Amino acid sequence: MTVALLAIPREAFAAIGCTLSNPAQDLKYLFPEMTSYKEDLKEFPRLNDGAELFKSLKARLGSDLDPIYETYETPYTVYGIYKGKTKIGVVHGVNVSGKGGVIQVFLSTDPNTAAIKKFFFQRLESPASTALRDKAFRSQFEGLTLADFYKHDYYAVAEPGAAADKVGKLAVPKIDAAGKPDYDATIRGIRKNLILLDFFVYGKRFEPFFEKAQTVKAGGTKQ
Amino acid sequence: MPAVPRRSPASASPAVPTPSQFRRTTEVPGGTVILGLTLLLLCSPARAAISATDPFAGVAESTAAVEPPAGTWAKRFFNDNFGFRKELMSEFATSAHAPAYSRQSAGFETLKKFSSETATIAAVDFQGRLVRRDRFVPVLNDQEGMSRPGWWFEYHNAYLDLYNVLDPVLSEKRQADNIGRFNLRAGRFYVPFGLNLQTDTHGTILQLSNERNFGFERDWYSGLWGSINENLNYDAYYLAGSGYDLKWKGQSGLGAARLSLANKYSSEYGLEGGLSVLGGQRLSPEAAQRDPLVAARGGTSSVVDTQRVGLDGRYRQTIPTGLLTWTSELSGGQDRPDAVFAQLYQAEYLHSSRRWGLSAQYRRFWQDGPGVDDSIIGEATWYFRNDVGNSSLHWIKVNVERKLEQIQGRTDTIVAFQYYRYW
Numbered sequence: 001m002t003v004a005l006l007a008i009p010r011e012a013f014a015a016i017g018c019t020l021s022n023p024a025q026d027l028k029y030l031f032p033e034m035t036s037y038k039e040d041l042k043e044f045p046r047l048n049d050g051a052e053l054f055k056s057l058k059a060r061l062g063s064d065l066d067p068i069y070e071t072y073e074t075p076y077t078v079y080g081i082y083k084g085k086t087k088i089g090v091v092h093g094v095n096v097s098g099k100g101g102v103i104q105v106f107l108s109t110d111p112n113t114a115a116i117k118k119f120f121f122q123r124l125e126s127p128a129s130t131a132l133r134d135k136a137f138r139s140q141f142e143g144l145t146l147a148d149f150y151k152h153d154y155y156a157v158a159e160p161g162a163a164a165d166k167v168g169k170l171a172v173p174k175i176d177a178a179g180k181p182d183y184d185a186t187i188r189g190i191r192k193n194l195i196l197l198d199f200f201v202y203g204k205r206f207e208p209f210f211e212k213a214q215t216v217k218a219g220g221t222k223q
Numbered sequence: 224m225p226a227v228p229r230r231s232p233a234s235a236s237p238a239v240p241t242p243s244q245f246r247r248t249t250e251v252p253g254g255t256v257i258l259g260l261t262l263l264l265l266c267s268p269a270r271a272a273i274s275a276t277d278p279f280a281g282v283a284e285s286t287a288a289v290e291p292p293a294g295t296w297a298k299r300f301f302n303d304n305f306g307f308r309k310e311l312m313s314e315f316a317t318s319a320h321a322p323a324y325s326r327q328s329a330g331f332e333t334l335k336k337f338s339s340e341t342a343t344i345a346a347v348d349f350q351g352r353l354v355r356r357d358r359f360v361p362v363l364n365d366q367e368g369m370s371r372p373g374w375w376f377e378y379h380n381a382y383l384d385l386y387n388v389l390d391p392v393l394s395e396k397r398q399a400d401n402i403g404r405f406n407l408r409a410g411r412f413y414v415p416f417g418l419n420l421q422t423d424t425h426g427t428i429l430q431l432s433n434e435r436n437f438g439f440e441r442d443w444y445s446g447l448w449g450s451i452n453e454n455l456n457y458d459a460y461y462l463a464g465s466g467y468d469l470k471w472k473g474q475s476g477l478g479a480a481r482l483s484l485a486n487k488y489s490s491e492y493g494l495e496g497g498l499s500v501l502g503g504q505r506l507s508p509e510a511a512q513r514d515p516l517v518a519a520r521g522g523t524s525s526v527v528d529t530q531r532v533g534l535d536g537r538y539r540q541t542i543p544t545g546l547l548t549w550t551s552e553l554s555g556g557q558d559r560p561d562a563v564f565a566q567l568y569q570a571e572y573l574h575s576s577r578r579w580g581l582s583a584q585y586r587r588f589w590q591d592g593p594g595v596d597d598s599i600i601g602e603a604t605w606y607f608r609n610d611v612g613n614s615s616l617h618w619i620k621v622n623v624e625r626k627l628e629q630i631q632g633r634t635d636t637i638v639a640f641q642y643y644r645y646w
Contacts, residue, residue, distance in 0.1 A: 022486040036398070040338075095612065100541040122490055147279075205287070206284060212282045
């Protein structure tokens with residue numbers, strides 16, 4: 001599934017980061033039973049521990065932050081989806097830099113388990129766009145949580161091919177070398193999206209998995 | 224902020240060694256010994272048992288509570304869904320027939336969204352600038368500046384959006400069916416004609432057609448917007464037709480409607496487009512100045528009977544080194560008694576680094592009787608910051624406009640330099 005787009009949404013306000021350009025339509029597609037949605041603007045400078053969180057993003061992402069797409073001031077919009085009074089979903093998008101330009105990676109997640117329910121692109125300008133938009137590829141991510149990505153950090157180093165490594169078992173779509181950077185950017189975008197959701201919505205609930213992965217990866221003795 | 228369900232506290236870490244620890248215990252000097260031990264381990268049931276052990280077994284999710292909202296009402300107001308951005312613009316221009324122009328400004332934009340427990344119900348947006356102008360030159364992005372020498376505080380956007388305004392009278396099922404369909408906007412915003420509604424030209428030198436077509440690019444209005452179905456969006460408004468100031472000087476105002484492609488077309492095909500209609504009366508001293516016949520009908524207030532139909536489109540295509548964008552706006556109609564026809568064609572290239580870009584535009588406005596205004600424009604931009612969501616912009620631009628034909632005044636070449644920062 002692909003959801004709508006547009007860099008500049010119907011609101012002229014330019015400080016709302018990676019938003020759904022047509023949230024009502026897009027969210028309705030994802031959650032046909034929804035009755036309302038609520039936007040929540042998140043900016044690191046406005047969070048109580050924003051500076052510390054931003055600093056920790058790089059370590060959890062495992063790579064340097066992009067000076068254009070991943071600044072301290074970059075705003076994020078989190079959508080809460082409701083059926084009546086019950087929250088039935090969370091949707092959030094991030095921008096990552098692809099070879100052909102920006103890639104906008106959106107996730108809808110379970111409000112209770114934080115697991116991915118759907119992964120989709122809002123904007124994808126890539127030579128590998130057909131393969132990356134393929135439903136079979138995207139559906140592999142359903143049910144994964146940030147914990148699975150943190151665990152992968154350990155398994156990829158210590159036990160490549162481990163059965164418990166859900167992220168390591170993801171089937172890479174058939175793309176040529178020109179599309180590989182956009183595949184990598186997509187995976188990075190999914191991980192970044194989950195980390196930010198963990199910060200903004202889920203109270204850093206997967207932090208123990210990050211710490212554990214770092215500890216065992218480093219060969220420490222802390223148990 | 225949603226409450227996070229409490230979970231059981233993190234249990235103790237597993238007593239079994241992790242694979243990495245296990246490997247450390249087997250490391251002894253001597254390659255042969257290591258090889259032998261490794262082979263033994265690979266074949267042994269013990270290795271199989273340890274490998275099957277999940278080093279994350281027993282690691283539980285944190286039960287830390289989500290950050291509570293800030294304490295006081297004021298603090299919550301300015302933290303919760305409150306966006307604030309600052310703006311600096313420094314622009315200089317010169318031409319063969321005008322003295323050097325300077326426009327310096329400092330501004331801001333603020334957006335506050337209001338929510339109920341389960342829905343975003345309203346938003347208020349305001350843009351303002353304190354501007355200093357010296358020696359006016361008609362640069363594309365400052366047509367209003369002619370009447371504002373010296374210091375001015377200008378407002379640009381000033382509007383209220385109410386989302387899903389019919390919800391109070393709809394059943395829950397009807398609310399669900401019509402979500403996003405009936406949103407009300409009231410205030411000052413881009414004229415709902417052509418691509419400007421979905422294009423932020425607040426900081427750019429290159430502009431779209433409306434300023435030249437109507438004499439203003441923003442107006443005061445009220446009406447509904449939303450999505451009709453998965454393929455089409457709509458906008459339907461009543462406009463004051465007065466441009467910058469909200470005033471009534473005998474004009475009846477304008478009705479405007481626009482049907483546009485749903486955003487999925489832009490996402491999937493890089494395509495935007497729409498059909499706009501607009502009719503009624505507006506205040507336009509510029510239109511009256513161009514033609515005595517228009518002025519004679521408009522009286523001292525320059526009321527102009529206006530009709531327009533417009534077609535617009537924008538197509539974005541990725542190429543190996545960046546992004547190409549083609550934009551076009553066409554509109555025809557009347558500034559009674561004259562027929563008018565406006566055209567705009569624009570090509571843009573943005574390098575994949577988003578660090579630099581080039582643009583070219585041709586614009587033509589024909590009015591039956593007075594004649595033609597047309598220009599060709601070239602622009603080069605270097606971006607220090609160029610966030611895709613426009614949340615952080617920082618650039619320098621050089622813009623050259625060659626006025627090929629002029630209804631009033633002489634043909635000219637205007638060179639403009641701009642420094643712009645929005646953060």
